[in-house]
Amino acid sequence: MTLQHLLQILSFMRVRNAPRSHRKTQQKKRRLRAETLETRRLLAADFDGFRHNVFDAEDVNDDGQVTAVDALMIINAMSRQGNGDSEMFTDVNNDGRRTALDALRVINRLNQGRSSDDFSRNDRNNNDVVPSLPDEVRSIDGTGNNVENPNLGSTREQLIRIADADYADGISEPAGTDRPSAREISNELSEFDGETFSDRNLSAFIYVWGQFIDHDFGLTEEADVGESFDIEVPTGDPLFDPTGSGEATIPLTRSEFDETTGTSTDNPREQINRLTAFIDGSQVYGSDQATADGLRTFEGGRLVITDDGLLPLGDDGRVLAGDVRASENVALTSVQTLFVREHNRLADEIEAADPTLSDEAIYQQARAIVIGEIQAITYNEFLPALLGNRAISRYDGYDASVNPQLATEFSTAAFRFGHSTLNDDVGFFDNEGRDLFDEIELKDAFFASSLLDETGIDSVLKYEASAQAQEIDLEVVDSLRNFLFGPPGAGGLDLVALNIQRGRDHGLNDYNSTRKAYGLDAVDSFADITSDTELQGKLETLYGDVNNIDLWVGLMAEDHVRGASVGELTQTIIADQFERIRDGDRFYYENVFEGRELRAIDNTTLADVIERNTNVKGLQDNVFFMQAEVRGTVTAVAVEPASSRSGRGGSRDLGHSQGVDGITVELLDGDGEVVDTTITDGRGNYRFRSFAETGDYQIRLADSGETLDVLVSTGDARLRGFDFEIVV
Structure with a gap:
């Protein structure tokens, strides 16, 4: 059977149900939980009769190679009309159906004349192209991006709302007065019950990159002199109230807000985003001119870095970076360091190509490329890994009518999914994938940037690509739920409880109301949210009414959408936000670069950036998946x-x-x-x-x-x- 024969067959086949586009030395070695292949859902798409091969989609018979036989097997399966897929993976495009489109995917792969193993980053064209300086560069604080509304998406603008505010008094008093304590909910729903790794084989980079870009576009801080909104701790809580005093609390101060709001039910309190809403490298370059200037050498367009290739430390012992949170954990600090190295690498290449360029011109050209790379990695790798391949709509160009500002439903709830994905330790691997240094517990990796003096960033980055993330669900590791930034009673916090309480502080509406605000149908029962009967019971005991669930809890409880690692509303909120910050950004890389320059950025992967700037070799092409x-x-x-x-x-x-x-x-x-x-x-x-x-x-x-x-x-x-x- 030749390709020509297959194409002839397909030409007579009617393609039905074509998919529509959507908008929207070992000290402590971690134990891996034993489980059989029969009970573990290794392939997330294997829920029904049609199966998808997550290792190599076009390898239908899973024999390690893609041949015309794979296309023929799909055609034969379609003609039989039955499932019969126990030995085949006939849903090539992972849309839940088996159609001629699946066979076409295989044929297109064959027409390329190469197997997936042959296709590597070194084969891509245009990686040696250094894009030129755009005619106009973006401001450091986001102003002027939108010509008609210069402040749109800039720093210190209000968060927007998609659902109505749900303050207790309709104005500013925190929501959830009729709900259980946030710590009680955390104890009931989020206790870590053993490692459950991502059923779609997402790597640890899913949370590292998520935090990295979160620090690019979102920062709502507690007010300098703010209102206390402490979290009540259940009496006898084994960690936070071991003496049973009944008086323990977890401290929280309410967020900074626009003081012109919160005056009436028609003008409820609105919080402030201190960063630009755009993906514009704020975490690398800063969001204000003073910070940006403090990170530059003003020679050859370079950023400040130590002789060892690490970020310098400030007087407080934390790294100097574009975002104040860059020292929160060593994995984040490593990625921050990586992109400073990438900027300086590009600056050196730009200067070498044209020694007449000024420091400013070199800096801005390298900055524009780095921002484009961050955007490309986010939209080409990170979001498809998290949301699925078709969750984000196609880019149709800049739209000045789009408001890119962050929605509070996104920043205060949906994009906090990553807290569920962290492992409770951080490893340091060599290029063989073996331990290079003793792993450390996550709670010991907070604000420990000086550790990189010993380990460097290479071993951390290799680890993040070589370890699976935890599943996205309600369970959160102890380092975050009980020991965040210290032990209980000595600075330790509960991140789950903080997420819930912060949502109430911001007046977030309940899960069901938010579904309706985003154009989804309301759920009628807890079973509509999750198929886990035990979790259904816990939710009902805590909340009583399906219309009264804290948004973050509902989002994390959702059954996942087919081909994605999040639930329906989570996917919708995140897709909506990333479409708006792309479409409403006049300097988005696809709107600025073209031709070979655009392809050079578009083809850049996170693996590329790592291997260009470290001694890490042999990474998988897509480091957001770890599937061996x-x-x-x-x-x-x-x-x-x-x-x-x-x-x-x-x-x-x-x-x-x-x-x-x-x-x-x-x-x-x-x-x-x-x-x-x-x-x-x-x-x-x-x-x-x-x-x-x-x-x-x-x-x-x-x-x-x-x-x-x-x-x-x-x-x-x-x-x-x-x-x-x-x-x-």
């Missing part, structure tokens, strides 16, 4: 016993071998703990995909104890040939 696979075969070899060979000693291998089904095979981590167990199929094949991080593993036959050593060194490793032979 090891497979092999168990065969039986027939041996003629000595007793049947006319008295002659020894045995003779008859040379007959075949795959053996029903053999139990185990996956062990570097500490010898069983991570996963599976059973060989009818051809003796087995595979493991339960790799939560890179490193050394063993494959073991449960009956004989025979083992094979395996090194998973990258976040996209697909290792084959780990075969066993048993004698029968």
Whole structure:
């Protein structure tokens, strides 16, 4: 069967239900929870009859290569009209259907004349192109982006609302007076109950990048002299009220707000965003001129950096960066450092190409490119990984009528999804994916920038690409829920309780009202939010009424949308915000650059930026996914016993071998703990995909104890040939 034959077949097929575009040395080695392949949903799209191969979408029969057979299998499956997909992955485009479009995807891949393994970052064109300085550069504080409304999207503008404010008095008093304490809700819903890794194999970079860009466009701080809105702690809380005093609280001060608001029900209180609303590198360059100037050398367009390639420390021991939160954890600081290095790398190239350029011209050109790269990574990699491939609408150009300002539903609730995804430790890996330094607990990584003097940023960045994130749900690790910035009673906070309380401070409307405000149908029951019956019961006990759920809680409780790692309303809120800050940005990279310069930025991945500016090598192309696979075969070899060979000693291998089904095979981590167990199929094949991080593993036959050593060194490793032979 040739490609031409397949195309002829497809030409007679009617494409039905075409998808519509949407808007919208080891001190403490982490244990991986044992679970079988049969019970773990390794493939998020395998809920129904049509299956999607998350490792290689066009590899329909999952044999490790894409051929015309894969397209033919889809066509044959369609003609049968039944599911019959237990051995195939026929939903290539992951839209929940099986159509000719899936076969076309395979054919297009074949017409490219290369396999996915052949396509690497080094093959891309235009990576050596340095885009020129745009005719106009964006201001540091966001003003003037919109010519007709110069302050739109600039610093110190109000957050906007999509749903009506829901203050207790309709004006400014916090919402939720009839709801349980935020700490009580946290204790009931968010206690960390063991590691549950992303069912779509998202890497730890999903939260690192999320925090990095969050610090680009959103900062609402507590008022300097603000109103206290402390969180009540349940009597006898084992961590925050161990003596049972009943008087413990978790401190919180209400957010800064525009003092011209909060005067009546027609003018409710509105909070302030101190940053620009745009993705414009504020966390790298600052949002005001004084900060921006303080980060520059004013020589060759470069930013300030130490001789060791790290960010300098201020008098307070924190790194000097464009955002005040850059020292919050070592992973964030590492990415902040990475993009300062990228700026300086570009500045050196620009100066070398044209030594006549001024410091200012070099600085602005490098800045424009870096901002474009941050935007490209966000829209081309981060958002599809989080929301799915079709959640964000196509870019149709700048629209001056679009308000890019942050919605409080986004900044105060939906974009805090990342708090659920953090692991409770931070590792330091070498290029082989092995531990280079002892891992540390997350609670010890807060404001520990000086640690990078010892470890550097390379090992942190490699780790983030080589470890899976926790699932996006209501569970949050102890370092955030009980030990945020210190132990309880000595500065420690509960981030879950703070999220809920902050939503009430901002007068966020309830989950159901917010659904309606975003154009979604209201839910009628807790079962409409989550299929988890235990969680349904907890929500009902806490809230009583499905129309009274705190927004952040409802968002984190949602069942995930097919092909995404978030629920329906979460996806809608995040997509809406990122479309507006793109479409309402006159300096968005696709609106500024064109031709080879645009392609150079558009083709830049986060892996590219890391490998250009560190000694990290061999990263997976898309570092937002960590999905490794090891497979092999168990065969039986027939041996003629000595007793049947006319008295002659020894045995003779008859040379007959075949795959053996029903053999139990185990996956062990570097500490010898069983991570996963599976059973060989009818051809003796087995595979493991339960790799939560890179490193050394063993494959073991449960009956004989025979083992094979395996090194998973990258976040996209697909290792084959780990075969066993048993004698029968």
